[in-house]
Amino acid sequence: MVENRPWLTVTRHLVLILGVFIIGFPIWIALVASTNSSSEFVSGLMPLWFGEEGFGNFRRVLTNEERVLGVSVSASWMMWNSFIMAMVIAVGKIVISILSAYAIVYFRFPFRKTCFWLIFLTLMLPVEVRILPTYEVVASLGMLNSYAGLTIPLIASATATFLFRQFFMSVPSSLMEAARIDGAGPFKFFKDILLPLSVNNIAALFVILFIYGWNQYLWPLLITTDENYYTIVMVIKRLMSAGEGNIPWNIIMTTTILAMLPPVIVVLGMQKLFVKGLIEQEK
Amino acid sequence: MATVSLKNINKTYANGHQAIENLNLDITDGEMLVLVGPSGCGKSTSLRMVAGLETITGGDLYIDDVRVNDLEPSERDIAMVFQNYALYPHMTVFQNMAYGLKNRKVPKDEIQKKVEKAAEILEITNLLHNKPGQLSGGQRQRVAMGRAIVRNPKVFLFDEPLSNLDAKLRVQMRIEIKRLQQEFATTAIYVTHDQVEAMTLADRLVVMNEGNVEQVGPPIELYEKPATQFVAGFLGSPAMNFLDASLNGNRLTLSADVVLELNDPNLPADAHDLDVVLGIRPEHMEACEEAEADFTLSVDMIEPLGADTLLYGYFPGTESLITSEQPGKQQFKRGHRLALRVDRERCHLFDKATGKRLGS
Numbered sequence A: 001m002v003e004n005r006p007w008l009t010v011t012r013h014l015v016l017i018l019g020v021f022i023i024g025f026p027i028w029i030a031l032v033a034s035t036n037s038s039s040e041f042v043s044g045l046m047p048l049w050f051g052e053e054g055f056g057n058f059r060r061v062l063t064n065e066e067r068v069l070g071v072s073v074s075a076s077w078m079m080w081n082s083f084i085m086a087m088v089i090a091v092g093k094i095v096i097s098i099l100s101a102y103a104i105v106y107f108r109f110p111f112r113k114t115c116f117w118l119i120f121l122t123l124m125l126p127v128e129v130r131i132l133p134t135y136e137v138v139a140s141l142g143m144l145n146s147y148a149g150l151t152i153p154l155i156a157s158a159t160a161t162f163l164f165r166q167f168f169m170s171v172p173s174s175l176m177e178a179a180r181i182d183g184a185g186p187f188k189f190f191k192d193i194l195l196p197l198s199v200n201n202i203a204a205l206f207v208i209l210f211i212y213g214w215n216q217y218l219w220p221l222l223i224t225t226d227e228n229y230y231t232i233v234m235v236i237k238r239l240m241s242a243g244e245g246n247i248p249w250n251i252i253m254t255t256t257i258l259a260m261l262p263p264v265i266v267v268l269g270m271q272k273l274f275v276k277g278l279i280e281q282e283k
Numbered sequence B: 001m002a003t004v005s006l007k008n009i010n011k012t013y014a015n016g017h018q019a020i021e022n023l024n025l026d027i028t029d030g031e032m033l034v035l036v037g038p039s040g041c042g043k044s045t046s047l048r049m050v051a052g053l054e055t056i057t058g059g060d061l062y063i064d065d066v067r068v069n070d071l072e073p074s075e076r077d078i079a080m081v082f083q084n085y086a087l088y089p090h091m092t093v094f095q096n097m098a099y100g101l102k103n104r105k106v107p108k109d110e111i112q113k114k115v116e117k118a119a120e121i122l123e124i125t126n127l128l129h130n131k132p133g134q135l136s137g138g139q140r141q142r143v144a145m146g147r148a149i150v151r152n153p154k155v156f157l158f159d160e161p162l163s164n165l166d167a168k169l170r171v172q173m174r175i176e177i178k179r180l181q182q183e184f185a186t187t188a189i190y191v192t193h194d195q196v197e198a199m200t201l202a203d204r205l206v207v208m209n210e211g212n213v214e215q216v217g218p219p220i221e222l223y224e225k226p227a228t229q230f231v232a233g234f235l236g237s238p239a240m241n242f243l244d245a246s247l248n249g250n251r252l253t254l255s256a257d258v259v260l261e262l263n264d265p266n267l268p269a270d271a272h273d274l275d276v277v278l279g280i281r282p283e284h285m286e287a288c289e290e291a292e293a294d295f296t297l298s299v300d301m302i303e304p305l306g307a308d309t310l311l312y313g314y315f316p317g318t319e320s321l322i323t324s325e326q327p328g329k330q331q332f333k334r335g336h337r338l339a340l341r342v343d344r345e346r347c348h349l350f351d352k353a354t355g356k357r358l359g360s
Helices: A006-033 A056-063 A075-106 A112-124 A131-140 A147-155 A158-170 A173-181 A186-197 A199-214 A218-223 A232-240 A249-279 B043-051 B093-103 B108-122 B137-149 B167-184 B195-201 B219-224 B229-234
Strands: B004-012 B018-027 B032-036 B058-063 B078-081 B155-159 B187-192 B204-209 B212-217 B241-248 B251-253 B259-261 B274-280 B285-287 B295-304 B308-314 B321-327 B337-342 B348-351
Touching: A006 A249, A056 A075, A056 A249, A075 A112, A075 A147, A075 A158, A075 A186, A075 A199, A075 A232, A075 A249, A112 A158, A131 A147, A131 A218, A147 A218, A158 A199, A173 A186, A173 B078, A186 A199, A199 A249, A218 A232, A232 A249, B004 B043, B018 B043, B018 B212, B032 B043, B032 B195, B043 B078, B043 B155, B043 B187, B043 B204, B078 B137, B093 B108, B093 B137, B108 B137, B137 B167, B167 B195, B187 B195, B195 B219, B204 B219, B204 B229, B212 B219, B212 B229, B229 B241, B229 B274, B229 B348, B241 B321, B285 B321, B295 B321, B321 B337
Parallel strands: B032 B187, B032 B204, B078 B155, B155 B187
Antiparallel strands: B004 B018, B004 B058, B204 B212, B241 B251, B241 B274, B251 B259, B274 B348, B285 B337, B295 B308, B295 B337, B308 B321
């Protein structure tokens, strides 16, 4: 639409600027707060411009100097925990779901449809709904306070299975037939043909799932009591509820900025593949 | 260098639908056999059963006298060209052609040699490092052919390979396929719904209808002596005209005014008011003087094709629309009354009840 109506242009820009402001302002607040010293917050007002601290807050948070985080581990360690959790969840989900989608689409086995619908039904049961039974299972398996406990219960994914299923069904069946004639067995077909074709989808899913894993709050909160397994998201909330009314906003905001960084890096790094994976169909 | 033999092949789907009924075909070494028929006639299913992509539910399939019913497609030593080419989109042309050889553990330098040779034959050497997405339809078709010939299989299988191409390219590739098949003298089975393609490519033609073989033979034989009304109507363009008639000995009554005296000793002599269908091709009705005419056609529609002109009109006294093909140099107008004479030698008679050919 190429139209030249000035008031429309103005309105459009106003709406967009408003949108940018709504998204951008909180980030600005967080960024500014992370450079101020704690004394700036005593008045109860958020500073709107950079303070004197510079990277001092970041250094203190990352190394947990003077126990600023109120726990025994540093932010860098917790970011590592978060990273492991997000990576294992994202990779695990992709591996499991691509394999189950492959089985559902390309193999004829008894109760194939039933299997699919069972997987599909789990969409109705996210972690939050089944949290108590899942906790019970993880506890009885002795997986509390471990990376396995943090990640395995979150790995099964109906959404990703469904996405791969749709993609596989859009791959012409003659491709599989050609591969069969070319002497490729099921595993070779998957490795040589299907996997390379799914790269864009995998990338798009990875971005979504990495962020999903990184942002997990409730589950790690529930199953970790050992501070060595705390994730960065958990500690933000702990800081807010810590102490005698003197909330260390500068430390909170510094941690927040740190917690925001990896997802941003993942999105920026995989932007191209991500968009391709969401829009591109057949070549 | 192989023969293919289908013995009482049946295909019944799980839902009980019988796609193929007792199919018997023998394909000799180096022969190009074309399966043709309308969609749903079972021609593709038959081909896919030979390929091993579809299970055979009854009967035996032999390639070179070895029963291959239970062999995987890759073990049957066949190569198939698909309608949508089925090239692997993420591989280069070279990798596409090499994939089958690679899976068969052919040494690398030999693969290189074979692919390059096949590419040379198909004139796609300069495309070897492109991906299928960058190629035109005709080039993709060549690559698909290359993937087939590079393995030097016993049998080529073609599943409507030209139907995604535009008309001009289709003719070009048709000739190319014929040339290649003759050059390699490889046994080939070719499936198409296009009767021109079928006629031009086939050493022998198989016309199929509803899971049954209607007729097998050299294309010209099928064209000149169709065994059933279905074959007669399927082959030839424009299609054959069919007129209901009744037969008494050699007297064919088309309508109250039009009676033809045929001179065919093989017609059933005892025919008495037998309901038959007269088949006559549009090009076998000659324009003539009014006095010699069998009937006059009131021209209702005209399609000038250049070389020929097609004239449509209702056969007098009936509601059957018939087509006449006349040389293109003559000018016609709508409403023109055309005196036509039926070529007695090229009349085809079919039993109305069974659709089978009567007489010679």
